Every structure is written in structure tokens, then in C-alpha cells.
Amino acid sequence: MSDRPADLMAATETAGATEPTGGDERTRVLARNLAAVEERVAAACRAVGRARAEVTVLGVTKTWPADDVHRLRLLGVREVAENRDQEAARKAAEVETLAGEGATVLRWHFIGALQTNKARSVVGYAAVVHTVDRVKLVGALDRAAREQGRHLDCLLQVRVQEDPRPGGVAPEELAALAAAVAEAGNLRVRGLMAVAPLGEDPVPAFARVAAAHEQVRLSHPEARWLSLGMSGDLEAAVAHGATHLRIGTALLGSRPPLG
Numbered sequence: 703m704s705d706r707p708a709d710l711m712a713a714t715e716t717a718g719a720t721e722p723t724g725g726d727e728r729t730r731v732l733a734r735n736l737a738a739v740e741e742r743v744a745a746a747c748r749a750v751g752r753a754r755a756e757v758t759v760l761g762v763t764k765t766w767p768a769d770d771v772h773r774l775r776l777l778g779v780r781e782v783a784e785n786r787d788q789e790a791a792r793k794a795a796e797v798e799t800l801a802g803e804g805a806t807v808l809r810w811h812f813i814g815a816l817q818t819n820k821a822r823s824v825v826g827y828a829a830v831v832h833t834v835d836r837v838k839l840v841g842a843l844d845r846a847a848r849e850q851g852r853h854l855d856c857l858l859q860v861r862v863q864e865d866p867r868p869g870g871v872a873p874e875e876l877a878a879l880a881a882a883v884a885e886a887g888n889l890r891v892r893g894l895m896a897v898a899p900l901g902e903d904p905v906p907a908f909a910r911v912a913a914a915h916e917q918v919r920l921s922h923p924e925a926r927w928l929s930l931g932m933s934g935d936l937e938a939a940v941a942h943g944a945t946h947l948r949i950g951t952a953l954l955g956s957r958p959p960l961g
């Protein structure tokens with residue numbers, strides 16, 4: 703590889719001010735995208751009087767190769783998200799073979815629909831699961847975490863309005879699900895996650911999620927995270943209290959159609 707990590711790191715420090723000087727063409731594209739996303743997030747925070755440090759950008763690397771995750775890592779991205787277990791498990795392992803000694807720790811987030819029989823695999827690489835939406839899955843994740851001697855951060859995926867896509871707990875079942883996670887010995891309830899309804903104004907949905915989040919925090923003050931917002935709606939998400947933005951397209955480009 704022709705990447706020169708020292709140059710890349712130097713380029714990152716001044717991202718937005720100057721063009722990056724190191725690495726290959728793809729790295730330069732990612733650096734520019736990262737700087738553009740950073741501008742949007744900073745502006746969105748300023749617009750509503752939030753501190754930039756309250757918001758974490760997750761690089762959604764699904765469908766993109768391990769090389770891209772490696773490039774993002776060199777550019778300073780610390781948290782990445784994937785939505786399919788098989789792809790994520792393979793990529794997480796491959797990324798570690800690309801990293802040199804002393805590489806920064808990457809935190810993997812799982813953001814896809816999760817079957818109970820995949821819980822063991824996901825716990826093997828993910829620090830956070832955003833898509834906890836049923837008690838049966840809570841049991842499977844807790845068992846897997848215990849077996850592997852780990853603690854797993856969990857977000858409860860809430861379904862805020864009619865949406866033909868599967869996934870997410872109904873708001874009226876949220877309290878019981880939060881209690882189940884809180885009682886599980888190796889899981890921590892860290893907050894809520896939601897996906898805006900496809901092709902609609904995200905604001906009403908985000909407002910409902912924010913209200914549900916407040917409700918959950920009354921019983922679980924530790925559930926401070928709110929995973930809301932993607933490339934197209936990050937500003938609205940920041941305005942509604944998002945602490946984690948899941949950004950794919952704006953960072954990596956349009957995904958190739960799924961095969």
C-alpha cells in the first residue's frame with residue numbers, strides 16, 4: 703500500500719482548511735467527504751446551541767470494503783457501523799489485519815435487523831447494538847455477552863409510526879423492553895435508536911422519538927444516547943437531540959446496489 707499514515711494524520715488535523723496531502727485518490731475523496739460532514743454537523747449544532755462534542759458521527763461502511771474502513775481509521779474516524787452480521791464479522795477481522803501496530807481502537811456498531819442466532823457473532827466484534835427491539839433478542843445478547851466475558855451497550859430501536867419495514871418496538875412496549883435490558887447482567891441500556899420513515903418529512907417522527915427518549919430516561923437515566931439521523935436528515939436529527947448520527951452516503955458515496 704502507498705498510504706502514508708503520518709501525512710494522512712497531518713492532513714486530518716487541518717481538514718477543511720487545506721487539501722489532504724497524503725494517501726491515494728480514494729483517501730482524498732474520503733477526507734473531503736469527512737470534512738464536509740463535519741461542517742454540516744458543526745453548523746447543525748451551532749444552529750440549536752448544542753456543543754459539537756455531544757454528537758458522534760458513525761461511519762456506516764456497509765457494502766464498502768475493509769480498505770475504506772482502514773482509510774477512515776487513518777483519517778481519524780473511531781466509530782463505524784454495519785448492518786449485516788456476515789459482512790461485518792468478515793470486515794472487522796480484515797480491518798485488523800490492515801492496521802499496523804499501535805493503531806487506534808475502532809468501535810463497531812451494529813445497526814441492522816438482528817436474528818437471535820446471530821447474537822453470538824455480533825457480540826464478538828460489536829461494542830454497541832442499536833437494534834434491540836424484542837425481549838427474546840435481549841436474552842440472546844445477554845447470554846452471548848456473558849459467555850464472551852463482555853458488556854454490551856444496547857440501544858432500543860423504536861418504531862414511531864406506520865412503516866412497512868420490519869424492526870423496532872412499538873412505543874407502548876418500550877418500557878418493558880428497557881426494563882429487560884436493564885435487568886440483563888451483561889447488557890447496558892444506553893438509549894434509543896430510530897430510522898426516519900422512508901420518503902417522508904423526518905421531523906414528526908424525530909419529535910416522537912425524542913419524547914419517547916425522555917420518557918425512558920425517567921426510569922433509566924443512564925440511557926442518554928439517541929441514535930437518529932442519516933446523510934439526508936442529520937440536521938433535523940441534531941435539532942431533536944441526536945447523540946449518534948449514522949452517516950453512510952455522505953461519507954463514502956452512493957452504495958452499489960445490493961446483490
Ligand SMILES: *Cc1c(COP(=O)(O)O)cnc(C)c1O
Pocket residue numbers: 762764785813814897931932933934948949950951952
Ligand atoms: C445504511 C444505513 C444508514 C446510513 O444511511 P445513509 O443515508 O447512507 O447515510 C443509517 N442507518 C441505518 C440503519 C442504515 O441501514
